[in-house]
Amino acid sequence: MGEKAENVNPLLAALPPASDYLTYLTIIEYNLTEENLPVLHQVLQDTELTRNIGWDLVHLLLPLLPASEECLQDIAARGNPREVILKATEALRLLEFEEPAEDSEEDEDEEEALDEAKSTGKAPAVQTRESSTSPGLIPAVPPPLTVVKFEVLLELLSTLHRRVKTKYPSRFLSTSLQAVLAAYNRAKHHHDELTVSAVKFVKTLSGTKRPHLPPRQSSQNLLRTTTGLSEPDPEAQTEPPTADEETLSNRLLQSFITHILEDYILSLSSSEDVPGLAWSSRLMEKFEPHRVIPNKQTYADRFAKDESLESRSAIVGQLVAIARDLGLKTEDLVQAIMDPEAEGSGVPGTDDEPPNSAQDIPLSKTGSLFLFAARNVRQELYATTSNDDDSFIHIFPEHAAILNNFIGTLGPQTAGLEPEALLDAILSLGLIALEKNNVGEPADDEHFTKYLQTTSLISANTPSPSLRYHAHYLTTTILRSHPHDLVRLTFIRDTLEHCPYENLKASAVSWLKGETLEANMSQHPASQSSAESSIFATPVALSTVAPYLLPDLTHSWPSSPDLAESWIQFRTDLDFIMAALNFYFLLLTARPLHENLDVRGLHAKTKIEAFYLAPLKEGAGRFKEALGEGGELVLVVGEGDEELGQARGDVAVLEDGIARVEGAIARLGG
Secondary structure (H helix, E strand, O other): OHHHHHHOOHHHHOOOOOOOHHHHHHHHHHHOOHHHHHHHHHHOOOHHHHHHHHHHHHHHHHHHOOOOHHHHHHHHHHOOHHHHHHHHHHHHHHOOOOOOOOOOHHHHHHHHHHHHHHHHOOOOOOOOOOOOOOOOOOOOOOOOHHHHHHHHHHHHHHHHHHHOOOOOHHHHHHHHHHHHHHHHHHOOOOHHHHHHHHHHHHHHHHOOOOOOOOOOOOOOOOOOOOOOOOOOOOOOOOOOOOHHHHHHHHHHHHHHHHHHHHHHHHHOOOHHHOOOOOHHHHHHHHHOHHHOOOOOOOHHHHHHHOHHHHHHHHHHHHHHHHHHHOOOOHHHHHHHHHOOOOOOOOOOOOOOOOOOOHHHOOOOHHHHHHHHHHHHHHHHHHOOOOOOOOOOOOOEOHHHHHHHHHOOOOOHHHOOOOOHHHHHHHHHHHHHHHHOOOOEOOOOHHHHHHHHHHHHHHHHHOOOHHHHHHHHHHHHHHHHHOOOHHHHHHHHHHHHHHOOOHHHHHHHHHHHHHHHHHHHOOOOHHHHHHHHHOHHHOHHHHHHHHHHHOOOOOOOHHHOOOHHHHHHHHHHHHHHHHHHHHHHHHHHHOHHHHHHHOHHHHHHHHOHHHHHHHHHHHHHHHHHHHOOOOOOOHHHHOOOHHHHHHHHHHHHHHHHHHHHHHHHHHHHHO
């Protein structure tokens, strides 16, 4: 008999009343192993026991996940829900997401094998640690423990909140949602899995019937379902929540979704020039199909065939859908987006006080913008039959207000340095407005100019080539939309004169070229009046911009004694210089333009040979010599064949441009 007693599991031997609850908790702590979890699960079927000790077991069981999930679900179903909610939210606030470990050679071998398996559909040649025994299946790598903790804690909270019967459920909900957001904000990786869990959490709490997204990791083998019926709230209040309280809880969920949407989209990688959801590029492919480069994969195809892009699109779709299910209206989004006040932020590590009314709960301003953009983009891309309550905006005043509220908020010099996903959403709304011909009316010329300055700064500063193109397209189209040629000329001249970005000055040359050709392309009598009505069909436009288009370079960088500094400035200015040389070459060789624009008089007035071409030739000669073998600039640009080849090629391009202009000048004299 004594031997049998010694073999009794201590978790069973010490069960109350053999020991008090506090002592029993200590015994569990000292004997809690993964092997003992089935015994603990058996013990936790006692509702009275679980109600008294369950909340103190949460922090002990979390490190043993995923094996301990069944026990945690027991605690959620039978413990005191109010106390367990406090422990679960505390655990969320203490979650520390690990950085991924440095890749080992073994990891690299496995990744290569998985990539090969995905492309060929065959089982990987390298045996991975989590390899499936089923032939042809690509094994899934389980997420880190912290991600599993996050997912399970949200499952527990889903059960707990449904159990709490109180007149003011929003007070518990507010605490939980803030804790979930605090944990979510700290995550640097695995945002897909975390977001799917957050969406499922909201669906469960709101009673939404929409099916959940399938889990990304099929090999986790986590239960994700409760193993028994939940017990009633031992402290249940008989008075049900009021209608205002239900509205308050719903608003909390609406606000939560906008914050999750903001954080998720801003977390998306912009690798391979896919900023956010690449809404702008996908819209342009539909609006302007003739601009699609032949034999190049479209963004639409990439989102249809690339698993990671398809996943991010599906997750955002789920967030957009749950926001609609929660009754989040477009006018509420617009109110948040158009609010010129900067979005407030709480004190890190602290909870805001539970709100007293739905009006006290702000939506995420950036999240609202993403949701508004998603609704409008979806309408355009998928051509649904009804707009529902979504409305498109006008360039003036709405899109101009959005630019003012979100772009360059830290100063004009930061315009275009915002997260690429945010820029993509903003530009997509501008493209939709253009497609609908919803330009509107600027309040005045200053309002018009400020809009163009902001979009042109985006095109100058953002690292994304696709976003630079869309911002340039928006700037050019809006500039050309202004009915007064003098306003258009003023903006072009101001850009050439004052803009510190040489690539924008190159854009200004293209605007000037477009205006000049359009105003002068038809010379027959029927169109003469329209041509004469444009300032770009007269010598005035070119003489106004000439000092900034072809500036005096005699005391500028070409003659600077510091050759290295002169070289850096040349590389910065090259695009603008070549744009100016090519435009001037066009003016010199397009004889139908000579009379209207007085090209001969312009040439005589600018003295381009002495003040512009001669300094450029001098600079090009110095650079050519310094880039030769043993030259002064070889170390500056790098000794590799590619670097030297590129540098010498840039000098050759300049020399060719100068030679073509000089040849055209010689023919002009004839």
